[in-house]
Amino acid sequence: MNTQTPAAHTVALTKAYGAGETAVRALDGIDVAFERGRFTAVMGPSGSGKSTLMHCMAGLDAPSAGQTYIGERELGQLDDSELTELRRDQIGFVFQAFNLVPTLSAGENITLPLNLAGRSVDREWFDYLVGALRIADRLSHRPSELSGGQQQRTACARALMSRPELLFADEPTGNLDSNASAEVLEFLRRSVDEHRQSIVMVTHDPRAAAHADRVVFLADGRVVGELASPTADSVLEQMRKLGS
Amino acid sequence: MPGVAFAYGSVGGYAQFVDHAGNAIGNARSAEGFSFDPNPNLSAVHIVAGHAPVGPHQVLMDLGTAHKHHFATGQQVRVLLPGKPETFTISGLVKFGSADNLAGISLAAFSLPVAQQLFNSREYYDTINVLAKHGVDNVALQRAIARVLPPGVQVVSGQEIASEYSNAISSALSFITTALLIFAFIALFVGAFTIFNTFSITVGQRTRELALLRVVGASRRQVFRSVLAEAAVTGLVASLIGIGLGVLAALGLKALLGAFGITLPSSPLVFEARTPIVALVVGVGVTVVAAIAPARRAVKIPPVAALVAQLEDQRDSLRRRIGLGSGVGIVGLICLLVGLTEPSIGLVGLGTLALFVATAMLMPIVARPAAGVLGRPLAALRGMPGRLGRENSMRSPRRTAQTASALMVGMALVSTIAVLGSSLGRSATSEVNRAVAADYLVTSGSVSREVAPTIAKLPGVETVSTVYEGQFDFKGSLSSLHAISPVHLSRTLTLQLTAGTAAPALAAEELLIDSETASSNALHVGSVVPVDFAQTGPTQMRIGGIYMQNPLVGSFVISDKLFVSHFDNPLPVADLVRTTTGATGVDRELNRALAPYANLTIQSRSQFEQKSQSQVNQLLGLIYVLLALAIVIALIGIVNTLMLSVFERTREIGLLRAVGMKRRQVKSMIRSEAVIIALLGAVVGIVIGTGLGVALSWSLRNNGVTVISVPLGSLILFLVLAALLGLAAANWPARRAANLDVLAAIATE
Ligand SMILES: Nc1ncnc2c1ncn2[C@@H]1O[C@H](COP(=O)(O)OP(=O)(O)OP(=O)(O)O)[C@@H](O)[C@H]1O
Numbered sequence A: 001m002n003t004q005t006p007a008a009h010t011v012a013l014t015k016a017y018g019a020g021e022t023a024v025r026a027l028d029g030i031d032v033a034f035e036r037g038r039f040t041a042v043m044g045p046s047g048s049g050k051s052t053l054m055h056c057m058a059g060l061d062a063p064s065a066g067q068t069y070i071g072e073r074e075l076g077q078l079d080d081s082e083l084t085e086l087r088r089d090q091i092g093f094v095f096q097a098f099n100l101v102p103t104l105s106a107g108e109n110i111t112l113p114l115n116l117a118g119r120s121v122d123r124e125w126f127d128y129l130v131g132a133l134r135i136a137d138r139l140s141h142r143p144s145e146l147s148g149g150q151q152q153r154t155a156c157a158r159a160l161m162s163r164p165e166l167l168f169a170d171e172p173t174g175n176l177d178s179n180a181s182a183e184v185l186e187f188l189r190r191s192v193d194e195h196r197q198s199i200v201m202v203t204h205d206p207r208a209a210a211h212a213d214r215v216v217f218l219a220d221g222r223v224v225g226e227l228a229s230p231t232a233d234s235v236l237e238q239m240r241k242l243g244s
Numbered sequence B: 001m002p003g004v005a006f007a008y009g010s011v012g013g014y015a016q017f018v019d020h021a022g023n024a025i026g027n028a029r030s031a032e033g034f035s036f037d038p039n040p041n042l043s044a045v046h047i048v049a050g051h052a053p054v055g056p057h058q059v060l061m062d063l064g065t066a067h068k069h070h071f072a073t074g075q076q077v078r079v080l081l082p083g084k085p086e087t088f089t090i091s092g093l094v095k096f097g098s099a100d101n102l103a104g105i106s107l108a109a110f111s112l113p114v115a116q117q118l119f120n121s122r123e124y125y126d127t128i129n130v131l132a133k134h135g136v137d138n139v140a141l142q143r144a145i146a147r148v149l150p151p152g153v154q155v156v157s158g159q160e161i162a163s164e165y166s167n168a169i170s171s172a173l174s175f176i177t178t179a180l181l182i183f184a185f186i187a188l189f190v191g192a193f194t195i196f197n198t199f200s201i202t203v204g205q206r207t208r209e210l211a212l213l214r215v216v217g218a219s220r221r222q223v224f225r226s227v228l229a230e231a232a233v234t235g236l237v238a239s240l241i242g243i244g245l246g247v248l249a250a251l252g253l254k255a256l257l258g259a260f261g262i263t264l265p266s267s268p269l270v271f272e273a274r275t276p277i278v279a280l281v282v283g284v285g286v287t288v289v290a291a292i293a294p295a296r297r298a299v300k301i302p303p304v305a306a307l308v309a310q311l312e313d314q315r316d317s318l319r320r321r322i323g324l325g326s327g328v329g330i331v332g333l334i335c336l337l338v339g340l341t342e343p344s345i346g347l348v349g350l351g352t353l354a355l356f357v358a359t360a361m362l363m364p365i366v367a368r369p370a371a372g373v374l375g376r377p378l379a380a381l382r383g384m385p386g387r388l389g390r391e392n393s394m395r396s397p398r399r400t401a402q403t404a405s406a407l408m409v410g411m412a413l414v415s416t417i418a419v420l421g422s423s424l425g426r427s428a429t430s431e432v433n434r435a436v437a438a439d440y441l442v443t444s445g446s447v448s449r450e451v452a453p454t455i456a457k458l459p460g461v462e463t464v465s466t467v468y469e470g471q472f473d474f475k476g477s478l479s480s481l482h483a484i485s486p487v488h489l490s491r492t493l494t495l496q497l498t499a500g501t502a503a504p505a506l507a508a509e510e511l512l513i514d515s516e517t518a519s520s521n522a523l524h525v526g527s528v529v530p531v532d533f534a535q536t537g538p539t540q541m542r543i544g545g546i547y548m549q550n551p552l553v554g555s556f557v558i559s560d561k562l563f564v565s566h567f568d569n570p571l572p573v574a575d576l577v578r579t580t581t582g583a584t585g586v587d588r589e590l591n592r593a594l595a596p597y598a599n600l601t602i603q604s605r606s607q608f609e610q611k612s613q614s615q616v617n618q619l620l621g622l623i624y625v626l627l628a629l630a631i632v633i634a635l636i637g638i639v640n641t642l643m644l645s646v647f648e649r650t651r652e653i654g655l656l657r658a659v660g661m662k663r664r665q666v667k668s669m670i671r672s673e674a675v676i677i678a679l680l681g682a683v684v685g686i687v688i689g690t691g692l693g694v695a696l697s698w699s700l701r702n703n704g705v706t707v708i709s710v711p712l713g714s715l716i717l718f719l720v721l722a723a724l725l726g727l728a729a730a731n732w733p734a735r736r737a738a739n740l741d742v743l744a745a746i747a748t749e
């Protein structure tokens, strides 16, 4: 695969809700690229369009104008079934909450996308993931029997099980305390370092953003800034600058 | 006589038209021949085309028959008669009042002398129609006429005849009304399950909302009332729609009867005020009653439920449920057993009802493991979606059980009927062998008197017995009576005697009764019983023999000679033919010799057996069609539950779609759940229904159901059908789930 192409990128991506005078431009001509094997954080005030960007890039939502690419594939060209397959095979998801199917055990949740695709499970990879995420002894439990941190770690394992091109995480640590957050973030960092996993993560927390290689700042549906090799302090400083 | 303006004698009897293709029209019982009365004031029919019949070869035909079978004035028509069939020319067409014919009965009117000759009453009239002079008191005239006539002749006024007819018709209709009301009741019962289930689910889904009402100060009573009020409004709207559809159905039915050639007198549909009132009260009542339990559950929601995340399906005490359910079940079983041995239809119905309620109460307990077992093959077959469907059917056992319960009731009734029908059919077949010694049966509503002598002359025929059927009053109740000649009796009919004799007793003008009648009336050989014949009046008869149940001749048998002396020119209903041993080709001979008698059915013994089986099957078919209504309601219940579940699981379905579940797989998941629910209802229903059917068949063991047969093939077919219907019911919810907007689903909190 061409290592020059980013894992995902957008061209003049625009998303408007409503029409006419009252139209809200959630995304307003965004050009952004997320490189392979890198951990990118997306930050910005509430309502700045972070989740919308994520949804459009993951093929969950259709843009009003512009294009989004996963690798070299333009999502606008794909029908519903192809988009579903793309999500299933090439994209991983971790949401803020409700990541797991309540009727399936943790283990079954992890292999769900593979099962839906009818693909066989790579046992070694599975064992590695549940080991690294410290949920090996919780695999037969239902989500309702897991703690919030365990649920989010299970979701991470589910998202990475199919070795996706790209992992999208929308505030994955939003509902977790600092210890549980750190565990999830450290795992994400490790999967980038050890397995060249590409990750895009939305967060409000500068300390979470500090785990990333690069931070992209959004405001009012536009990219308003960037920061490479962030630390919690440099992120805070940048946020203060943008806020003023 | 003074006061009489006009008097005209008339005679009537069997006269059945033969259509252009050579087939008898209608059946013997609905084929009336009579003498045409030229006075329009006395005649029930009036000519609308052509002229009155003149001479021995003319006949009038009713307009309904003429239209349906394409006859016109001047055409030739063959008519089957008590004697040899004859050909007539249609001199004209008649209407009966405003209708083309009388409720499907075909009418053949002849001139009086022809009718007298055809119906074998040359010297007398059946009926004399009398028209009173204007201003004469009918009652007085009636008495005056009665005085001059010999005893045994009835003098009735036109009004009395009219009310007698309408009584006869309404008593025939009341059976149909009762049957339809039973099915309506079943439909309501099944509907109540669905209503109960729906309200249970919606109350569950609105837990938070109801709790919030309690937080802001609504009292328990107000919450209770709000749920019941919603039920009442729902019931009201549904009842109004139902009444509207009912009127449309009645109009449609009338048109349908018309299409079958049964024109009812053209009175408009009767829409009594009582009908909508009863429908509204019953509809609203059932809905509100079904919503009481869910409303009570709503009342129990604590205000704190508004604040905590998600209350799990609150389980009320398992022990209470088991206790109550088993209690109701035991009471039901006792009712059923007592009802079956008594026998009392009311108790059987009540017991069955209680049994259904008990099963519905106990089903949530077994629903989880049962759904798991039923869903296992599905999960293996359909992969992950099947697996998820199975899990979904197990996650709320109460919901699954309640949804399945409605189908359970329908399937149980269908299975009961299947077992009962199969037992009846098999019993009838085995009975025929034990009842009939003849090789051929020639049957019809009215067999011409000429038939038996014709058959007797055929080569290969050893003997022919003629069977008559009529009604007489036995110890105060109207009963069916058969008659057969004692000569060669054992060659054609098999009577298994438990006491007395058969042929000698018949020859001595004694009565034979079956063992069931003997035991229920405490009669034995030598008992003398009062009987009453319509034509000849009351008399006493000695019981000469008691025989085991015989489906061909029923409960009472006398000799043919005695029968003919008590009935007016009776026509046989069957001729039993015994062939000489080794005779071949008798059926060909029979068919050739009897070709002119288009109304006759000529059957070998094995054909007769099949016929009795197929008659049972026809009845079964009719009952299945009516029970299908209950199944349809149960399916609507499945649709309803799945729709509510899809709505409830929007977030989850969104997640599944986000991580890569295809629309096709979403549909498959919902369908799997539906099939599991349907199978659960079907399996439990079929088991219960089979039990009920066996019990019913067993209780009829003294009424001719000698074989208990469980039609495994049919039951398996029902199971497959239930699964397919479940699949069909899932169609709409599955489409809804598959078309959910993924993003909106994810955004739903
Ligand atoms: N379905 C919708 N209809 C109308 N407007 C919408 C819809 N979804 C989002 N918006 C608007 O689009 C804008 C961007 O929303 P988005 O959810 O992307 O913000 P966000 O950056 O993720 O915010 P937060 O940090 O609060 O999650 C907001 O102004 C929001 O009101």
Ligand SMILES: [Mg+2]
Pocket: A050, A051, A052
């Ligand atoms: Mg957001």
